[in-house]
Amino acid sequence: MLPRPQVLYGAAAMSVAALVFSYLQEREQEQELGERTVTTAQFRRAMGDLELTVSQRTEMQRFWRSLCKKMKQQQQEQSLGSTEGAEQTKVVLLQRMPSDGVDEDDGQTVNMHEIHKFAHEYQRVFPDLFPEQQLLLATELAATYPKWNGIVESTSSMIMSTSKRFQDIAKDTKGEMQQAVHRTVRNFVERALNIVADRLKNQLKDPHMPEYLKVNIDVLVDKFMPDVKVEIFRKTRDLLSPQQHAKPHNPVVPAHERTEELSWFRKLRAKVLYHLFPYDKSIWMSLRDPWWVFFTCVGIFPVIGQLWWLFLFTIKDKTNEHQLCQFIIGFKVAQFITLGLFYTCFGVLSYVSCIAAGSMVLCHERGPRLEPWNAFFFILQIALVWTAFFRLPYTVRPAESKHALLYRSNSLRTDAAGNTRPRRVYHDVFGNELHLNRGGYLMKFCGYETVSFSIIVLMICAIMWLPFVDWQRKALLFWIRTAYGLFSFPYIAFKIPVLATVLMHTRRMGYNEFGETVRVAKLKQPESDKEKKHL
Template sequence: MLFVRMRLLYGAAAMSAGVFVFSYLQEREEREDQEQLAAERVVKTEHFFHAMEQLQLSSQQRLEMRKFWRNLCNKYDQMRTNRAGEGEESSADRAAAGLLPSAPGAIDRDTTAKISVGDIQRFAQEYKKVFPDIFPEQQVLDATEIAAEATMNAWNGIVESTSTMILSTGKRLNDIAKDTKGGVELAMHRTVRKYLERALDIVADRLKQALKDPHMPKYLKSNIDIAIEQFMPDVKVEIFRKTRALFRKTSSGALLTADPLSLFRRVRGHILYHLFPHNKSIWMSFKDPWWIAFSSVGVFPVVGQLWWLFLFLIKDKTNEHQLCQFIIGFKVAQFITLGIFHSMLGIISYVRCIILGSLDMCQEGGPALEMWNAFFFILQIALVWTAFFRLPYTDRPQEPRHPLVYRKSSASMNKGRERKVYHDVFGNELHLDRGGYLMKFCGYETISFAIIVVLVCIVLYLPFETWQRKALLYWIRTAYGLFSLPFVAFKIPILANVLMHTRRMGYNNRGETVRMTKNPEF
């Protein structure tokens, strides 16, 4: 079953990677288009000479720049003539020799020439190779940029003078475009979703065939089909959410308020922002010394339990994503500290007893659960159960939807809401779908807790000595920590999105819960 889910996870990761690659290629194409448009700008002779007057140039530089421009115009005329089949050897000789134009009408052509910025830049590079010492290349490029801006401003003036004639028509067309934009986006989203759903169905069918073997038992084949059919809808939901984000703009995690904060709220905001930032990835958090310091506190005995209790008190327990992150982080910390760390500590204690060869040393210095450790152990269990109990009461921020989508699906959404929302004895709403599969792990936690209680009762009932009872309780607590291993799967980013379907939220530097935003560096 785990192998089947890992294959599905691989397919979901491949699909997400395809979406990211498509976005990257689209951005690169837009950047190349902008560079091409900048190179296609036209420079007139009069604007180029006027730009020269704005620069601080020496007499020699002005002379060389005028020669450069005239030779460029000659070469430009030669290229045009060669394309038309009317080239003359005299013009080719003049361009190759770098001489001033001598044919009648050459000066007039220079004054009306229009050459693109890209051609000027390329010819300037070639010209610099021929005259490396005297040619002012940088000044030519600066004058070209100024002249291109002047040409664009002149053209914009013409457009601005004529735009008043079609302003009313433009407004009407804009209104029509706004009315039809939503329908076009909705149609595109539906089309993309339809093809994605077909592709995922094909992937699911092929995955079923690839995982099955003719000699495999029938019950195992049926379990493979059931696992894929149960897990594939969650993969679809997460991929559809990623594609829906391409058709809408997400708001940034701006500050919600600007009121001055008290000392406690400033400390709270500092801790929550560095532990759960809204604008940093996990890899950026690894470079944050505060994140490393705050995360390391929860690993230490005794202090770690008090630290998790403090985090539970200051976190936003009304938000689904934040409460899920607390449960996952706390259970993973239990697996590391109570499970792995205390297992190694107990083994080392036993090895030391064997080396010393003394039974009394095992009784006194062996692994044991003291009374104060038992108190903190009960506190950990109470924290987990409190968080699971609070999860159905949390809020899930709604994603912005298009009005057409809302109008067409409002009835079905209300019906689905009536089926999923329940009420407790006090009239409060219960959302049993909060946390996705994490809420189902509450049953797993219940079974683990029941096993621990049974083992503790057996140890307390049987006539063990005090040191034996403490050692057995120590290993029972260690077993409870090892039972937290399945929660590690929720720490995997892509798998966590598929399993929980929560709206990712974080904290800003004021301690306010805001939506996660992508860092500009990415």
């Protein structure tokens, strides 16, 4: 056991040591806190974060400007070797600085110890005006900004780098998974379509059918099935990876301002093309548009319709594949209705009226006939069709990204060794590239048009060579023109929506309100239809 006085001395020594240690620790903390610095920008930010009155904010700004001026003067005196710090402090205190000066240095850095020291002196000079507590609170808050900024910057950089790494990994994984899924779906769909093709051949054939018909059925199905696969693969691709069309980067200009910039002819062109071939309307929505009904009916009338189609050919975008194909199909279908059906009914009714009148002279004078001015419009129609067909190989097809689900079996040729090689590229005499696959099967109808035109020319030559009287020759030319219109009947197949997509493989394009050729927009489903499906 230690003696009692030694225990007391030991306890007193430990207490004194603890007091000295705590004092030294507090002094060290005060020095560390005093060594912190505050910039003008941080001080302004701290004042903005605090709820201060107008007078408090004004006095704190004056205090800071006075302190900054004092620090600058001290730096100048130290450079000159002067030691008149106390007098300079009094001068600065007595000269209250304005609160909205423009010469304040935003990069000025002040030590926390200097701020506290100058604040006590400033409080003694202006005890009623200076908000010392709010100033000290603002400086403490401003001193913590660099610490938090460093933590936030390091944390944000770490988060950004980690998220970028995860995004790269997810993108690679997503791409590989999508390619694997697409290959699996493509193989499954292709096998299913091959089974459908075999069953279709068996259903179309009959045991008692001639052998050459059976062979032609196989050839027809085998030739038509690759085109069906292309469209089914494209639809499957859109279902598996729907593309979100990005908005154009061009600044959006109001419709009325853009329309005012157009000339009167461009306004007329935009109005006609948008109402006839809108990019954002279905056929059922267009049927409710009076302008669509009017513009469509104009092309059916005999003489006016021919001029109308010439006007459409002038204003349409003839560089786009889909638009030129739609013009050829629409024009040929209008020929079938006008030159074929309408004039057939007109000729039959004319002969019936002659029979009812019982006069051959009446048939000579009022019977169906082709006048010279009608022959001119007939030649104009033929020239218009041939011009459109000759322009088709030069059209542009919108670019489409390569995809595992999108390929065409007959786009590559196979040699004897089983290797595939690309098709041959053709050029005209001027060096321009010819795309003979434009329009799909519609381009092959150019041969059908050639045969039809040749038959008509031979019949006209025979009529002009044989010894017919004038009214007989005009009547026969009338029926030749009618036959040419009836020859346009096969083009109706391209008007069937699903069949037209398979036959042509064109990217659907339309016109916006300004007459610009754009992709057809995907129509949104009405909310009422969605609610019905949920029910």
